[in-house]
Amino acid sequence: MTTAMSLPAPASVSVWDAVDEAPRSPVRAGLAERLFRHAVRELPVRVVLAGGERLGAGGPDAPLMRVIRPEAFFHRLGVDAKIGFGEAYMTGDWDSPDPAALLTPFARRLSTLVPRPLQSLRRWVDASRPTAERNTTAGATRNVQRHYDLSNEVFAAFLDETMTYSAGLFRPGVTDLATAQRCKLDRALDAAGVVEGTRLLEIGSGWGSLAIRAARRGARVTTLTLSEQQRALAVERVERAGLADHVDVELRDYRQADGEFDAVISLEMIEAVGAEYWDRFFTKLDRLLTPGGRAVVQAITMPHERMLATRDSYTWIHKYIFPGGQLPSIPAIERIVSEHTGIHPVERHAFGQSYAETLRQWRAGFTRRREHIAGLGFNERFRRMWEFYLAYSEAGFRARYLDVWQLVFAKPTTDGARDSG
Structure with a gap:
């Protein structure tokens, strides 16, 4: 018997399933990597890239971010950071044992993560709303x-x-x-x-x-x-x-x-x-x-x-x-x-x-x-x-x-x- 609490499962193809392979844009990926490294260098977080390189200013108890697939991660950020960062989590390009704790220091400095001179470029690179x-x-x-x-x-x-x-x-x-x-x-x-x-x-x-x-x-x-x-x-x-x-x-x-x-x-x-x-x-x-x-x-x-x-x-x-x-x-x-x-x-x-x-x-x-x-x-x-x-x-x-x-x-x-x- 179907009730208001037992409803059909979602369609097999959904918006979350439509995330493509990481887009390719070497120039923008390179810029995104430089900006990311700049953004985290003073944040109280630990960022560990595949291969063992460590970024961030956090101590041993600071929130941890593991970048599992750095190439895909930076390509997603380069194409559109405001969408790519979350998509990279969805696809497993990065992970964290406590994502809320990790994201809190980023949220505290949200208005300054991107250097102010580059913020003026937002209108040229931001995706427009459908x-x-x-x-x-x-x-x-x-x-x-x-x-x-x-x-x-x-x-x-x-x-x-x-x-x-x-x-x-x-x-x-x-x-x-x-x-x-x-x-x-x-x-x-x-x-x-x-x-x-x-x-x-x-x-x-x-x-x-x-x-x-x-x-x-x-x-x-x-x-x-x-x-x-x-x-x-x-x-x-x-x-x-x-x-x-x-x-x-x-x-x-x-x-x-x-x-x-x-x-x-x-x-x-x-x-x-x-x-x-x-x-x-x-x-x-x-x-x-x-x-x-x-x-x-x-x-x-x-x-x-x-x-x-x-x-x-x-x-x-x-x-x-x-x-x-x-x-x-x-x-x-x-x-x-x-x-x-x-x-x-x-x-x-x-x-x-x-x-x-x-x-x-x-x-x-x-x-x-x-x-x-x-x-x-x-x-x-x-x-x-x-x-x-x-x-x-x-x-x-x-x-x-x-x-x-x-x-x-x-x-x-x-x-x-x-x-x-």
Whole structure:
């Protein structure tokens, strides 16, 4: 019997299987090798090349990187470093006993790894983002399905019992992920003022954890997703919880939402909106909120200057994990809200180090269940791809290059009174 948790294995030819043999570009490979040697010479890491040559400034306990196939590794970096570095891990050109620890020093110096004079060449060597990955209504559906419709069982293999795929909030004394996720959900619901009778819209259903928790407070919930597999499992979980009369799970784009809501919550969905649509996203929140209502947007952010410098880049994350994605910055969000909406910020809370711990626990769970994931039909290259994604993300938060925020906005009442928080 097929359920929302037992779904077909992926097709035999997938994006991760399409990684070619290392491209050949001797000139660019030579330049990449020189830049790599320059970048690691002062980093607290140990790099060991095949043959025994050692690079890096790290001592015997520093994170270790083994470059198993140096020629292939440097050719991949030379053709496109932002994609080639991750592809080299996928194909086994390099390895590490703890990739997150290794990548953290790189993330701390991300803006200076390439000498500044060469950074001006980015626009000439960076791959451009595919037009097909723009987050039009049709494009957003394709982009979401490429990630979230892999298989519910893959996500269940490493997520906790709440099936929540966003940062947990590790309050003092909290160590287990399920408790941290409930802390995060409750904080968002409290910030949005969700109580019995609240009409709540959730943009980005996940697998239903927030909708279920809100419905248990007595809220009437409409939750939106573009993932058919997420919707199937969310509906199943809502029904098992006995809350089907309180929750509607709709396969719908946020741009197609209508109605009036006392609260709107969106947890880590804005990263999939695309920079060219951020104004539409926040304008839509404004239109959907009743006067006096509140919106909570949980957003992964990056430094503003780095967002501006890399906003047109096409990276390994875009190609393999989140097509069409773009992380915002706090100043970018504040400007858009100020210029395009009538809502205003009343509160914000950062908890990036909680995300680092969330990702550590996800990666540990993924690693423990590698054989189970293999049994679902996902091969070694897929598993290395996801291990790199989780480690790469964890490193970004550990280095404080990335952060995550719960941003709270309020809409003035009909008499123009503003909620001051």
